[in-house]
Amino acid sequence: VIAAATIVVVIAAVAAMLVARADDPGLDASATSTTARPTTTEAPTTSSPTTTTLEPVAPSPGHCPSIPARRTPDPDRPRYTVRVDADPATGEVVGDVTIRFTPDLPVDELVLRLWANAPRPAQSGAHIDAGPPTSEGAKLEVRQPDPTTLEVMLPRRAAAGRVVEVSLPFTLTIPGPASDRISRSEDTLRAGSFVPLLAWEPGAGWSREPPTSAFAEAASSPAADWSVAVSVPAGYTVLASGARGSDGRWAGSGMRDFAMSIGRFAIATMTAHAPGPVEVTVGARAGANPSSDAFARRAVAALEDLARRFGPYPWPTYTLAITPGLDGGIEFPSHVMQGAGTIGRTTPHEAAHQWFYGLVGNNQGRDPWLDEGLASYAEARVDATLASFQEKEIPADGRGHANAPMAYWEPRQGSYYRSVYVQPVQALASLGAPDLVDCALALYAARNAFRIATPEDLLTSLTVIFPDAAARLAPYGLP
Numbered sequence: 001v002i003a004a005a006t007i008v009v010v011i012a013a014v015a016a017m018l019v020a021r022a023d024d025p026g027l028d029a030s031a032t033s034t035t036a037r038p039t040t041t042e043a044p045t046t047s048s049p050t051t052t053t054l055e056p057v058a059p060s061p062g063h064c065p066s067i068p069a070r071r072t073p074d075p076d077r078p079r080y081t082v083r084v085d086a087d088p089a090t091g092e093v094v095g096d097v098t099i100r101f102t103p104d105l106p107v108d109e110l111v112l113r114l115w116a117n118a119p120r121p122a123q124s125g126a127h128i129d130a131g132p133p134t135s136e137g138a139k140l141e142v143r144q145p146d147p148t149t150l151e152v153m154l155p156r157r158a159a160a161g162r163v164v165e166v167s168l169p170f171t172l173t174i175p176g177p178a179s180d181r182i183s184r185s186e187d188t189l190r191a192g193s194f195v196p197l198l199a200w201e202p203g204a205g206w207s208r209e210p211p212t213s214a215f216a217e218a219a220s221s222p223a224a225d226w227s228v229a230v231s232v233p234a235g236y237t238v239l240a241s242g243a244r245g246s247d248g249r250w251a252g253s254g255m256r257d258f259a260m261s262i263g264r265f266a267i268a269t270m271t272a273h274a275p276g277p278v279e280v281t282v283g284a285r286a287g288a289n290p291s292s293d294a295f296a297r298r299a300v301a302a303l304e305d306l307a308r309r310f311g312p313y314p315w316p317t318y319t320l321a322i323t324p325g326l327d328g329g330i331e332f333p334s335h336v337m338q339g340a341g342t343i344g345r346t347t348p349h350e351a352a353h354q355w356f357y358g359l360v361g362n363n364q365g366r367d368p369w370l371d372e373g374l375a376s377y378a379e380a381r382v383d384a385t386l387a388s389f390q391e392k393e394i395p396a397d398g399r400g401h402a403n404a405p406m407a408y409w410e411p412r413q414g415s416y417y418r419s420v421y422v423q424p425v426q427a428l429a430s431l432g433a434p435d436l437v438d439c440a441l442a443l444y445a446a447r448n449a450f451r452i453a454t455p456e457d458l459l460t461s462l463t464v465i466f467p468d469a470a471a472r473l474a475p476y477g478l479p
């Protein structure tokens with residue numbers, strides 16, 4: 001049993017390393033483009049945020065239309081109030097969360113995902129225990145059909161529009177290193193997607209996609225507001241999602257997850273104009289090469305370029321932690337984790353995820369290509385590497401399957417990167433002039449901001465400019 005299990009673990013780890021390396025070969029071309037790009041405005045919209053249908057945009061074949069005002073977050077979005085004590089020396093993260101949730105459909109339960117119990121963190125022995133939950137002082141029943149899914153039974157059905165508030169304690173144990181979002185190594189702690197997360201897709205219901213053992217995500221969660229108090233022993237610095245207020249709490253608005261990196265960092269700060277001011281804070285080990293300054297310059301350049309193409313960066317801060325034992329990068333809203341050797345492709349790729357995953361969410365278990373394909377396309381535009389993406393061969397078991405869910409890639413992890421990252425870039429590039437594709441993606445971002453978008457939502461925006469988009473994308477298996 002031990003030997004077999006070890007072999008399985010080794011195979012999975014090797015496959016994951018191949019994926020992670022493929023994602024970050026360290027290309028380092030500079031971005032130069034002088035073409036006029038679409039801009040968006042920050043005017044608030046008056047459309048109902050919970051509606052799943054969007055106002056049509058007039059067809060504009062072959063031309064970039066004026067981009068409508070970006071959608072604002074749902075006023076009834078969830079709110080997480082969190083307290084955590086984290087100690088890198090022991091790997092213990094102990095806390096509690098109160099979740100205020102207003103469903104737009106009637107619910108009998110809350111489905112919370114415990115992503116820290118997913119297969120990759122579990123390989124290094126990481127584990128989260130959450131509960132028992134309470135609501136209005138009463139203890140609630142729970143079911144845990146699998147390690148990543150916690151079903152909290154409500155005492156009575158909650159009608160659509162009715163506020164539900166549930167509190168629960170949690171204990172996250174991070175015994176050692178993993179090339180993933182839950183990891184402890186040396187004096188560094190990475191903790192991403194560790195707070196029990198509402199798996200709600202407005203208009204659709206609960207997302208129950210299985211976790212993946214790949215270097216990937218299977219999460220889906222609505223944009224929410226966060227207030228997180230993080231306490232750490234003296235001498236450590238926290239970099240996290242959101243902005244640290246004068247009360248010491250990390251606060252973020254319209255964010256679908258929360259992550260933090262804790263270490264003894266040399267800090268670099270810069271301001272990006274994307275186009276509003278964005279405070280960029282990078283932490284890396286003192287004396288690291290590349291330094292936190294070098295990463296900060298690269299991140300600022302990427303954020304500014306991306307904002308010119310796809311609309312304003314959505315938050316006032318961007319934090320980036322360079323920590324040991326991470327082969328690539330991992331994106332969270334306004335916080336990114338990268339390994340020491342990833343200043344090349346990974347920096348613009350993870351920055352691009354702030355638009356495609358962070359701002360415009362998707363069900364990453366069902367439609368992993370939607371954020372990975374678009375982040376890869378955006379990365380290629382920032383670094384002017386579209387041609388190298390177009391040259392890459394797509395594996396036979398991935399060709400025409402760009403839209404497959406993570407469950408399909410679970411046994412095909414060697415094909416995952418080229419099929420789900422590269423193939424959609426080739427599909428988008430086949431539509432026409434890259435500046436027009438950028439424009440269509442800016443339209444998609446404005447119309448679907450702070451939502452969980454579907455492949456059909458993307459097709460709708462592409463079709464405004466490329467009337468034959470459906471026929472052109474079909475050979476790639478899209479949408």
Ligand SMILES: [Zn+2]
Nearest residue numbers: 349353372375
């Ligand atoms: Zn990515």
